[in-house]
Amino acid sequence: MKYEPGVRADANKAFPADLDGIDEVERSVRRRRFIIAAVLLVLGAAIAFFAYTKYVQDALGAGDDDSQLPVVTVVAPGRVTVEGTIGATGTLAARREMPVGVVGEGGRVVSVPVEAGEWVRAGQVLASIDRSVQSQQVQSAAAQVDVSRADAQLAQANLDRALQLVERGFVSKADIDRLTATRDVAAARVRVSQAQLAELRARNARLNILAPAAGLLLERNVEPGAVVSPGSGALFRIARGGEMELLANVGESELSQLSVGVAAEVVPVGSDKTFTGQVWQLAPTIDPMDRQGTARIALSYAEQLRPGGFANATIRSGTVVAPVLPESAILSDDDGSFVYIVGEDNKVERRPIEVGAVRAEGIVVQDGLVGTERVILRAGGFLNPGETIKPVFEEG
Known part of the structure; x- marks a missing residue:
């Protein structure tokens, strides 16, 4: 291969000119980039300034x-x-709640004819207590009344006969006084025996537990066979009149x-x-x-x-x-x-x-x-x- 020196020399002369053009383009690009960066920087600073100004204004005006x-x-x-x-x-x-209990001497309950929740009338029997012994006592007292009456009648007859004889002088005044006193004692014994009989009958009547007033029976606290006394407490409770x-x-x-x-x-x-x-x-x-x-x-x-x-x-x-x-x-x-x-x-x-x-x-x-x-x-x-x-x- 043959080389032509003239051509090589011409080529060497052309390269410097191309390098100068490239440097100019590169400097132009750098300038544009610098300008854009500067503009962006200024724009960011302006935005930050306005934001800060707004913040200060809001902070200063918040109280008002x-x-x-x-x-x-x-x-x-x-x-x-x-x-x-x-x-x-x-x-x-x-x-008005009325508690009802034993008012007598008490004893064994033989019957309870009422139930809780029932209406009862005044004087109605709520419970009955055995009175077999008390009944015998009543009979004995009644017999004693008869004995006392017989003695009183005899004393009165003796006094009447003595009064008929006193006028004839067969009976003295002292005998009349004695017979009168005997008659009075006999009459008093009649009254005592009658009172004793009445007491026993009253006691027997109290063996029945009665409703003191009409009303609603709220409680029944006793059953047949129970032994009750005045210390047994309230056996029944009644709401008076309901x-x-x-x-x-x-x-x-x-x-x-x-x-x-x-x-x-x-x-x-x-x-x-x-x-x-x-x-x-x-x-x-x-x-x-x-x-x-x-x-x-x-x-x-x-x-x-x-x-x-x-x-x-x-x-x-x-x-x-x-x-x-x-x-x-x-x-x-x-x-x-x-x-x-x-x-x-x-x-x-x-x-x-x-x-x-x-x-x-x-x-x-x-x-x-x-x-x-x-x-x-x-x-x-x-x-x-x-x-x-x-x-x-x-x-x-």
């Missing part, structure tokens, strides 16, 4: 802009007239709101039937342990009213004027019931209250609110006293 405060619904309850009621629970009992009552336990403050004669509705536990009665007696004392008293509610007889059972009572205590709040506004803790109200500068304040009856329209607030306060209606459990809020009254 209430748009950041929680919006809470409030209500001004006012005061309304509602029929006051007091709820209570208690035990059913006979209004009248019942509820011994309702009422708080000390609520008891002061009641009066004798107010109506009450009683519902026994396990029954959906309501019985109407009225308070006939209020306890004169308060239990120092639970600070409660007893309101005795008189009830007419009904089969569902069983003494010893529990019942709920709603007692009407007249009309009251007080605020009424929905259940959502009332909170409670270990210190009792309370509500949150909106105070000065829209700050949350805790207000202790005393709740009353639960009505269809809400819960009656007996004490703690005037009615003009702005009471937080809902979400009270998420707030704390002293917190600033934006109150909004409930619409409608």
Whole structure:
């Protein structure tokens, strides 16, 4: 192969020119990249500046802009007239319970002709006690009365004959006095024997255990064959006239709101039937342990009213004027019931209250609110006293 020196020389002269063009293009690309990076850097700095400025403005204006405060619904309850009621629970009992036991000397019971749950009349025999020995004693006493009467008749006859003879002088005045005294003693013995007979008969009559008054027999605690005595306790219990009552336990403050004669509705536990009665007696004392008293509610007889059972009572205590709040506004803790109200500068304040009856329209607030306060209606459990809020009254 032959090489041409001229051609090689020309080629060597052409390479420098091509390298210069390449360097120029590369510098142009670098300049564009630098410019783009600078623009992006300036744009990022501007965005950061504006974001920081907005943050500062928000931070400085937060104290003056209430748009950041929680919006809470409030209500001004006012005061309304509602029929006051007091709820209570208690035990059913006979209004006048009569315990019946042995009033005589007692003995072996031979018959019990009544059962618990039956109606009995006054004087009805509830149980009979064996009187075989007492019957013999009565017969002996009756015979003694006859003996005493015979002696009295004989003494009277002797006196009559002596009086006929005294006029003839056959009998002295002293004999008359002696015969008169004998006649009087015999007459007194008749009366003594009669009294003894009457006593034995009365004792025998007391061997029958009788109902002291008409009513419902609640308990029968004796069976035939049992030996009873005055120390045996109550063998029967009778609800006089079948009248019942509820011994309702009422708080000390609520008891002061009641009066004798107010109506009450009683519902026994396990029954959906309501019985109407009225308070006939209020306890004169308060239990120092639970600070409660007893309101005795008189009830007419009904089969569902069983003494010893529990019942709920709603007692009407007249009309009251007080605020009424929905259940959502009332909170409670270990210190009792309370509500949150909106105070000065829209700050949350805790207000202790005393709740009353639960009505269809809400819960009656007996004490703690005037009615003009702005009471937080809902979400009270998420707030704390002293917190600033934006109150909004409930619409409608």
